[in-house]
Structures are given as structure tokens and as C-alpha cells.
Amino acid sequence: MTSSRHTTSASPRNARIGKSPTKRAPELTCSSCGVIACKSADEDRYPRFCLTTRTSGELCDEAFSCYTGNEEEGRISRVSAGIEGEFYGRMTRVEETIEFIHRMGYKKIGIATCVGLLDETKIFVRILAAHELDYFVVGCKVGAIDKSDIGVPDSQKLNRGSGHESMCNPILQAKSLEAHHTDLNILIGLCVGHDTLFIKHSAxxxxVMIVKDRVLGHNPVQALYLATSGYSRFKEELS
Known part of the structure; x- marks a missing residue:
């Protein structure tokens, strides 16, 4: 009997591992750090590759000027820092999002949702309504355009070409929310790549409220928590 259990050996991802003829050492960045001295500006403990010291002063100044010279970006930064300081480890992400909305003074909330998470979205908008917040929701299949129209072959469709299969339309989601003059947009479960397009086109x-992971109950970090366990999907990458 053939098992349907997932095997990493058959994965296209694993087929690409180790195919490069030359393997150069990765550049040392923040993922190589073991001290995180930048949290307290403990300069004596900065590693030699620390980006705090290696990043050009010009680039640092350019970034900092966004906080001081752009009213919206500065306020977002201050409000977010305040919520972190007051509620760290005490609020769920949903609660933090509601608090952020209130402190920023946003009135109309745009929601770009996967149609597969409409039940979760319906609960969230009830919470928004209870806080007397206006909202507008656009599902990912809006427009009902067949995937064939953008060049997706039948072999890469869920229904394998047995009928109409609507594409996800994150650009239309973004443009629809812009047309409804939303103050803040929230992503609920858009696919990898579709979320990229939405963010790029969002006015x-x-x-992000929910990051889609159909295998792990929309909790993608679990794959990293289990990465060194017997349940790992990344044994070859981490060997």
C-alpha cells in the first residue's frame, strides 16, 4: 500500500539542495549574532560584523529622518513602541491591532482576506464593529478571473483544468480598498506572493493579522520550532 504521507525526498525544494558547484561562506549579518548588544547600545559587546557599526552613517541618517521628518511614519513608530512597552506579552495580536487602530485614530479599516478564512474574518469584523470601527472587506477571488487568463497551466491548478478556477487577485483587493478610502489595511491569510503584491499596491x-499556513493551522513559525526535531521538514537543509 502506498503511503500518502509527506516525504521530503520528493519535494522540488529538496531537489534543489546542493546543486550549486561552488558554495561560498555566507556574509555575517544579524542572524549570526549571539549577543544582541544593540538592544542596549552596549558598544563594547558589538561583534566585529555588527551592522550597527558597519552601516554607513549616511544610510542611518536617511532612515532616521523618516521617523523625524515624516509625520505618519514617526507616529506609527511611537505608537507601536508604546504598545510594545505597555502590553508586551499581555495582549494577543488581535488585541494589539485594535489598540493600534485606536491610538492611531484610524476610522475605516480595510481587510484583504483569503476566502478560505472568511469565517475568521467574520469574527474579526464583529470585534471591529463592537469598537465602533467602520470596515470594508475584499476577498481574494474578487473579479472571478480564471487562472488561465494570466497564463497558469491546467497542471498547476487545484482542479487540474476541470472547470473555471478563479485566480487570487491581490492587486484588485488593494485597489478596491484604496477606492473605499481605508485608513489601515489588514491582511488575513493571503498566499505567499499574493501578500507581496497586495503590500506593493496598497495605498x-x-x-498582517493572519499568515497562511495550510499545514500548520496558520502558525508558520511551528515549522521552525520543529526544525531540529524528528518532525522536521528541513532535515537536508539543516544537516
């Missing part, structure tokens, strides 16, 4: 500031 309003954007945050």
Missing part, C-alpha cells in the same frame, strides 16, 4: 499602511 494605505498595511499590517
Amino acid at each position: 494605505a499602511p498595511t499590517t
Whole structure:
């Protein structure tokens, strides 16, 4: 009997591992750090590759000027820092999002949701309504355009070409929310790549409520928590 259990050996991802003829050492960046001295500006403990010291002063000044010279970006930064300081480890992400909305003074919230998470979205908008916040929701299949129209072959469709299969349309989601003059847009479960397009085209500031992971109950970090266990999907990469 053939098992349907996932095997990493058959994965296209694993087929690409180790194919490069030359392997150069990765550049040392923040993922190589073991001290995180930048949290307290403990300069004596900065590693030699620390980006705090290696990043050009010009680039640092350019970034900092966004906080001081752009009213919206400066306020977002201050409000976010305040919520972190007051509620760290005491609020869920949903609660933090509601608090952020209130402190920023946002009135109309745009939601770009996967149609597969409409039940979760319906609960969230009830919470928004209870806080007397206006909202507008656009599902990912808006427009009902067949995937064939953008060049997706039948072999890469879920239904394998047995009928109409609507594409996800994050650009239309973004443009629809812009047309409804939303103050803040929230992503709920858009696919990898579709979320990228939405963020690129969003006219309003954007945050993420739910990151889609159909295998792990929309909790993608679990794959990293289990990465060194017997349940790992990344044994070859981490060997």
C-alpha cells in the first residue's frame, strides 16, 4: 500500500539542495549574532560584523529622518513602541491591532482576506464593529478571473483544468480598498506572493493579522520550532 504521507525526498525544494558547484561562506549579518548588544547600545559587546557599526552613517541618517521628518511614519513608530512597552506579552495580536487602530485614530479599516478564512474574518469584523470601527472587506477571488487568463497551466491548478478556477487577485483587493478610502489595511491569510503584491499596491499602511499556513493551522513559525526535531521538514537543509 502506498503511503500518502509527506516525504521530503520528493519535494522540488529538496531537489534543489546542493546543486550549486561552488558554495561560498555566507556574509555575517544579524542572524549570526549571539549577543544582541544593540538592544542596549552596549558598544563594547558589538561583534566585529555588527551592522550597527558597519552601516554607513549616511544610510542611518536617511532612515532616521523618516521617523523625524515624516509625520505618519514617526507616529506609527511611537505608537507601536508604546504598545510594545505597555502590553508586551499581555495582549494577543488581535488585541494589539485594535489598540493600534485606536491610538492611531484610524476610522475605516480595510481587510484583504483569503476566502478560505472568511469565517475568521467574520469574527474579526464583529470585534471591529463592537469598537465602533467602520470596515470594508475584499476577498481574494474578487473579479472571478480564471487562472488561465494570466497564463497558469491546467497542471498547476487545484482542479487540474476541470472547470473555471478563479485566480487570487491581490492587486484588485488593494485597489478596491484604496477606492473605499481605508485608513489601515489588514491582511488575513493571503498566499505567499499574493501578500507581496497586495503590500506593493496598497495605498494605505498595511499590517498582517493572519499568515497562511495550510499545514500548520496558520502558525508558520511551528515549522521552525520543529526544525531540529524528528518532525522536521528541513532535515537536508539543516544537516
